Amino acid sequence: KEISAEIVIIGAGGAGLTAAIEALENGASSVALIEKMDITGGNTRLSGGEYAAPNNWLQAGEGIEDSKEQYFNDIYEGGYERGNKELIQVIVDNALESAEWLKDDVGVVYRDKMSWYGGHKVARTLWPVGDGPVYVDTLEEKARSLGAEIYFTTTANELIQDENGRVTGVVATYKDGATYTFKADKGVIMTTGGFSANIEMREAVNTMWPSLDANVPNTNSPAITGDGIVMAQAIGADVVDMDAIQLYPVNNPATGNYYYIDYARLNSTALLVNKEGKRFVNEKGTRDVISLATLEQTDKMVYEIIDAAVVAEQRLYEDYQAEIDKCLKDGVLAIGTLEEVCEHFGVPVEEVKATIAHYNEMVDAGTDEDFGRTDNFNKIGDGPYFMFSSVVSVHHTMGGVKIDADARVLDKDGNPIEGLYAAGEVTGGIHGGNRLGSVAVCDTVVFGRVAAQSALAQK
Ligand code: ADP
Incomplete structure (x- = not known):
């Protein structure tokens, strides 16, 4: 035709x-x-x-x-x-x-x-x-x-x-x-x-991320396999920055893809903690900074915590009920008291409470002494809390x-x-x-x- x-x-x-x-x-x-x-x-x-x-x-x-x-x-x-x-x-x-x-x-x-x-x-x-x-x-x-x-x-x-x-x-x-x-x-x-989504191509050019292997998931459509680059190179086109691969820091471990409910972190106030219940990064940092820090945490797995006021303010139930239901079913999201959500993921609740108390004190004092956060530097308030597990994915080339x-x-x-x-x-x-x-x-x-x-x- x-x-x-x-x-x-x-x-x-x-x-x-x-x-x-x-x-x-x-x-x-x-x-x-x-x-x-x-x-x-x-x-x-x-x-x-x-x-x-x-x-x-x-x-x-x-x-x-x-x-x-x-x-x-x-x-x-x-x-x-x-x-x-x-x-x-x-x-x-x-x-x-x-x-x-x-x-x-x-x-x-x-x-x-x-x-x-x-x-x-x-x-x-x-x-x-x-x-x-x-x-x-x-x-x-x-x-x-x-x-x-x-x-x-x-x-x-x-x-x-x-x-x-x-x-x-x-x-x-x-x-x-x-x-x-x-x-x-x-x-x-x-x-x-x-x-x-082209793992071979990704592996061939990656020098930026030593810990990026073929098992790291990606957030992309399966169609995103560099076809245009291959076609253009076949007729002599030049390429640039091929080694520069972007990881996305906060993704659903069940799908490898990002969470819409992560808008709470992007647009408002959420905390990221590791398996030990401790903050490890500026939650508002660039994708690279958060990804790199996440890859250094135990089991490369971290958790986002959102309080009830932010859940309401960000309209998570109104806009993303389907995602919430799916995540609850997959066990990657827990909703409840701090005790309940921490228990679901096996994260020590006393540590998380201490982390939140310390973070809130820093908000009162006006400076994030630990990670230098300034954007949406607001306190974490009351529950019921959202807590969801998160892994790093390949996001953009x-x-x-x-x-x-x-x-x-x-x-x-x-x-x-x-x-x-x-x-x-x-x-x-x-x-x-x-x-x-x-x-x-x-x-x-x-x-x-x-x-x-x-x-x-x-x-
Ligand atoms: P951008 O953000 O640069 O526009 P997208 O990921 O939104 O990129 O869109 C790329 C589109 O190209 C997708 O719809 C994808 O399915 C399509 N695509 C990729 N490779 C091919 C190909 N070989 N032939 C036709 N369409 C392709």
């Missing part, structure tokens, strides 16, 4: 759907999206859909002062000063405008409260109603309404080039084994995501194909490969050694749009 479109996009996740909308809104006559799974969204669907935007409308209401420079510094420093400054600047310059586009044009509905992720100096993260699933559904609906065609259960496996090396299409395999050839008049945009500020894929000599664009987690260079929470969605939208603009501008 042969399909022709002005623009062909590989991967209908966050970046792919955004690129499709942008292309169609700016005069593309047709856009075809190739999607491996039977559902859109990839890792974006599994996320909270959160988007860091400096100087956003909620910050104004809350009197929070922010700036592009501050956002730039947070991304750059959070990435261990390894990120490409030119690419970071593109994100910083377009973050707010693209957030407003999502809200006003695409129809994403944001909550009236922001999140505050580790590594950001101020709260600047917009959080959509319904998290990743509703966010992606909104993008998909918009893309379809503009005429995007999505080819599901179709796996792209090869880029087609003409005699001049220009990328003119994609060879893909439909689930029944049939070959689909996609011809792209203007360009191919690769938005296939990272490679956290910072490395990927090299692009320039126009989202053009670069070869090993630093020259753009004509006709090939990339955006989102498949690309490397932006987040350097570590990606801050809620900058990935911002990246997919900003660079998804840039890629679409560049492809359209091509003759």
Whole structure:
């Protein structure tokens, strides 16, 4: 089967759907999206859909002062000063405008409260109603309404080039084994995501985490296997930062995936304790810091404790009842008095009580002498408490194909490969050694749009 479109996009996740909308809104006559799974969204669907935007409308209401420079510094420093400054600047310059586009044009509905992720100096993260699933559904609906065609259960496996090396299409395999050839008049945009779910690839490049072995779970969609990186490398594309693998610190041991109820820690006040019932880290630290500390604890297993007031304030029952039920059934969550929850996990309750008392005294005194926590540095109050067990997972791969500020894929000599664009987690260079929470969605939208603009501008 042969399909022709002005623009062909590989991967209908966050970046792919955004690129499709942008292309169609700016005069593309047709856009075809190739999607491996039977559902859109990839890792974006599994996320909270959160988007860091400096100087956003909620910050104004809350009197929070922010700036592009501050956002730039947070991304750059959070990435261990390894990120490409030119690419970071593109994100910083377009973050707010693209957030407003999502809200006003695409129809994403944001909550009236922001999140505050580790590594950001101020709260600047917009959080959509319904998290990743509703966010992606909104993008998909918009893309379809503009005429995007999505080819599901179709796996792209090869880029087609003409005699001049220009990328003119994609060879893909439909689930029944049939070959689909996609011809792209203007360009191919690769938005296939990272490679956290490809254990071989992960093992081959990992130097960052000595304790990361093949048994460490991942938070990703099973489709996120680095296909775009492999396809691009096969035609000479360069890669960058492939060793930079991000672990996510707080995950459900039963699934390897994160907990929505962990929003209590991210957005409010929760404690992390180890098997001995002691705090071991700043609960608001970056993902790397918490992950590394967790891997050093007994059995690499830790516990999050949330008090009743935060459970109510964060609407955990209202928004995440299904997850709560499942976690109780799986035994990874206990709810009750401190005695009850600690007994469930075999953690010494007297130690936990002493930990909480000491922590609360530090809150009263105003300084976390032990771990330097400042954000949501509030007391732990009364129960019934939530306590849930947690392990580290592989979450995100910072490395990927090299692009320039126009989202053009670069070869090993630093020259753009004509006709090939990339955006989102498949690309490397932006987040350097570590990606801050809620900058990935911002990246997919900003660079998804840039890629679409560049492809359209091509003759
Ligand atoms: P990003 O956040 O960068 O947009 P996502 O994980 O949200 O990345 O989306 C990546 C999408 O690409 C997923 O929907 C995934 O199923 C799809 N995908 C990955 N590899 C292929 C492939 N070889 N062919 C088609 N689709 C793919």
